[in-house]
Amino acid sequence: MKKELLSLTLGAMLTVGAAGTAAAKVEGDTIILGSSISLTGKYATNGLHTQRGYDYAVDVINAAGGVKVGGKSYKLAVKYYDDESTPARGAQLAERLIQQDGVDYMLGPYSSGMVKAIAPVSEKFGVPMVEAEGASRSLFTQGYKYLFAVLSTSEQYLATAIDMAAASTSDPKSIRVAMAFEGDPFSMDVRAGVVDKINEYGMKTIIDDQLPADLSDMSTTLTKVKALKPDILIVSGHSKGAATAARQIDEMKVNVPMIAMTHCEAAKVQEKFPKTSTGFLCPTQWVETLSKSDPMFGSAAEWNAGFKKAYPSYTSVPYQSAQASAAVYVWKEAFEAANSFDKDTVRDAIAAVEMETFYGDIKFSENGNNIAKPMFMRQIGADSSYSLVEKFGDMTFPRNVNY
Structure with a gap:
């Protein structure tokens, strides 16, 4: 079995709904996000930066009370598979996450090439994906309805x-x-x-x-x-x-x-x-001196300091980590706005996101790219x-x- 990581230790496997919505895959009181990520291969360096950005955001959000849906608080967790920096493997693992593991909410992989391989899979199964590392403008000319990206295009x-x-x-x-x-x-x-x-x-x-x-x-x-x-x-x-x-x-x-x-x-x-x-x-994509902030992470400088405290090996934090955290934050906002775990209801809530974050402004075009943030x-x-x-x-x- 390929390397499999989970950012939280999970309890018993349960499938539950909220607020009278259609049932969706949630494990106990934990919402599972899935990601095929490059932990080995030529993209491993940035894959690790991305994973740490995801995990840091999960930790901060959970420590602040998690995500509230239907009057109940839920924790976030991320289920990872190593795609080995190989597009075919990434597509295979994305389908595994959705079909075998029951993941209904995806975080993106690292690189445009990997997103290009995985986006058709999430689209096929109607699973929303918020990605942070695929900037190729060609990703947003395919008519995808379930793909959203927080970063500026390449x-x-x-x-x-x-x-x-x-x-x-x-x-x-x-x-x-x-x-x-x-x-x-x-x-x-x-x-x-x-x-x-x-x-x-x-x-x-x-x-x-x-x-x-x-x-x-x-x-x-x-x-x-x-x-x-x-x-x-x-x-x-x-x-x-x-x-x-x-x-x-x-x-x-x-x-x-x-x-x-x-x-x-x-x-x-x-x-x-x-x-x-x-x-x-x-x-x-981002600078720690940016004059942007949000209620969850504070200012860009505060997010930067918090991330360095969590991962002290960084002297300069790469923007890949910052935008990964921003992608997780979009999920929190969308779940709470939707007040639902129904995939299409949450998808529509993502599409309607318009928010200022420590990473910058986020607003999605009808094609799914962020049109509110410069390079x-x-x-x-x-x-x-x-x-x-x-x-x-x-x-x-x-x-x-x-x-």
Whole structure:
């Protein structure tokens, strides 16, 4: 049997309803959310960040009294299976959660590719899924009625870096761009947003590579970068790709004036490669200095402090954990608004969610994506700290690492 985890020890198996609604799978006084999550394989790092975000939110909500439905208080728990970072396995496990384990409420997996594999399963069985880690805009053009995402869509991730490069010169058309992307749905959407901006400014793309599937080597691209000397290097390959890029930029002594990549924080590039990563531009879904708050978690800074207390190994909390907690919070609000465990009633309550949270504003379009929250850009400083970049003048540019 594959690794199976439960965030709370559960009592006897019961199927109950509330407030006269149709029966739904609840175990005793505990509402079970299910998730196929990457605990091994190439997405394991972010899978763990996601799982911890889910579990932290569950702990905070339960400590505050849980979820009230039909005049009764319920605890939350999450049943996990390890999808091994494999889409086919994720789809299989999602069906197992729904069909064999009786889970009626899903939390998403990690990555757009995994959500792409699992969404048809939850849709087939009419099981609502609130996901936090699949940002590909293509997920929200399929007509899904049971898929909801708290995060901003992926075409926004690195487009701002191109805006910043354009602002650095009086002649944006002179900017020469190098790109390297993983071939998964998320990274391809990030690339599409970047390409749209490149075309808008009339810049020249001199390298447009796809990273190898295992994300373990980008030396071929970096060799070309050293030879062609682009003005900006754009990289997107989740945590493993970011770690590989930072490591090989260091090993190969690559110096590009502007480098922007996804997943800096999750890959901890500022800790592992402090000199090389100085000046990196890193898109983020969330920042702990955000002036947003909610009654459950408090402010962004308070959520950040609480999470670090629960998981003291983090010096900088990745946004993947924050948005995972936000997804659990959406479930609490939806259950209470629906006052029901009926899947379709709860689904409609999710669709109607409009709330401010420590993570930012959440409001779903009819396609299920969050239309109330922007992306942010941060730059790694010489002391390995992150600084929020709100305008071009906030940047240290050009990036200059002397080897």
